[in-house]
Amino acid sequence: MKMSDEESFKKIVDMLAELKDTSEIMMDLAYSSILINSKDLANEVQELEDRMDHLHTEFELLVLSRCIKPEESKHFLGLIRLGVVTEKIADAASQIAEVVLRGLEPHPVLGLAIKQAEETVTHVQVSKKSRLAGKSLREAQVHEETGMWVLAIKRADKWLRPKPDIVIEAGDVLIASGYAGGEEELKTLATTEKRPHKK
């Protein structure tokens, strides 16, 4: 069945948004995998890379299957190129994660960097009684309360980008980075009803 013009446009937009989001999450996760030397995170990146390859092909086929009028060709070229960019970012992220998977131990250089900046990456699951559950990321004020920045949110087996409007649900796993001191405060915020001590 042939899709209507409008339907296929909507699909193109949705797919491009997914390509963009996925590539950026991969980037966040790849750097985090290096910082905490986590093969789990690095493997997630590789899995997302497979998904990207598949999505990207589907996206290109969809754009090409439209009957493009000559005057629109530049606009569609722009779309195809944006798709290529997301793919390039995803490839780079996967190369970064590969360093962890090969056990290349980037620690002498990068491990020190974390210590110097006193920065750490942590993950914490949001419990039902947490004050975060049901709040949008903007309302949750995680950074103001704990000094930690949320890098990514894992919900069931999906990764979400931490956009301000996204509503945190109980069971979500937050991956966050920041000064080491904020880690405990984030745990308090995510697992209890209490507010962390404000500094």
Added chain:
Amino acid sequence: MVRFERIKYKPVPVRELLIEMKDISELMIDLAYSAALFHSHALAEEVLELERQVDTLAYLLDMNAMIAARDAKDAESLVGATVIATATNKISDAAGDIATLVLREIGIHPIVREAFEKVEERLTRVVISPHSVLIGKRIRDLRLASKKGVDIIALRRNQGLKINPEDEEKLQEGDILVARGAPLGVDEFEKIAEGTIRELESR
């Protein structure tokens, strides 16, 4: 034509170079998409400027890594850093590709752009004018995040670039700020920087 400068060796710790490359390339991605969505030549030019900076850092990183390696063990532990640096440079190139699309007027389809504008946060690049109430204020005192939903993500002053500038930083006339946030808050922030809105409180 772009003129390529010769890059002279300077001793800089590899980790510092890597962190700087990472921070800049991430900022570039955000700037580049915003440039494409809002068709902003100013943002696109900023991206290309940053790309040149990352290129220079990449050369420096390789040179420093080469000098740091004394034996096979060093080489093994440093190769990870150079692989990551190469990938990071690739990310900054990707952002540069988007900026080039904007500057060559290839653009993206207007309907797609509209759809993205609705869901994406906006990014802006503002110069603090002599009339702005921002002058002399510390970033902390502006309370932009809670009042307007806007975050200052970079500060450019006298050629230097600070990503996620400190809360204590005092703003000066001529500072270039990159800020991110909800469209309404960003609009208002632009006017505050220009000096056409003279108060910080929401109306």
